[in-house]
Amino acid sequence: MISLTTRAVSAIEEFISRSKNDVFGLRVKVEGLACTGLKYSLSLASHADSGDKLYSCDGLTLLVDQDSESMLKDTVMDFVDDEQGKGFKFDNPKATSNCSCSGSC
Incomplete structure (x- = not known):
């Protein structure tokens, strides 16, 4: 399934701590x-x-919904903060190529 880097875990924990609503996941x-x-x-x-x-x-x-589950197999989710911006980055072996429009491709 999907795995998270320590940077991704820290970013998610920060977003959860700032949420005004109860967060299950x-x-x-x-x-x-x-x-x-x-x-x-x-x-x-x-x-x-x-x-x-x-x-x-x-x-x-x-x-993870059933449709997404198979597409996320062996994906690594990271959080980057560099000169190009900050956000989540996905290293997914099922993605055939990467685009330059954003970190979410």
Whole structure:
């Protein structure tokens, strides 16, 4: 399944700590193609939806829908903060190529 770097874990924990709502976990979803890569959606979730698969990753709960599950296999999620900006980066062996439009491809 998906794995998180220590930077990603720290960033997610910070987002959760700043949330004014109760957070059950992080929803990770593959929404299709963007430019020439996969497009990912991340959101803080207050509950699991029916059909969600729950994964424990470094003390965090990840919620993944059935359609996204197979596309996230062996993916590594990182958080980068460099001269190009900051955000989550996905290293997914299922992505055929990367685009230069954003870090979410």
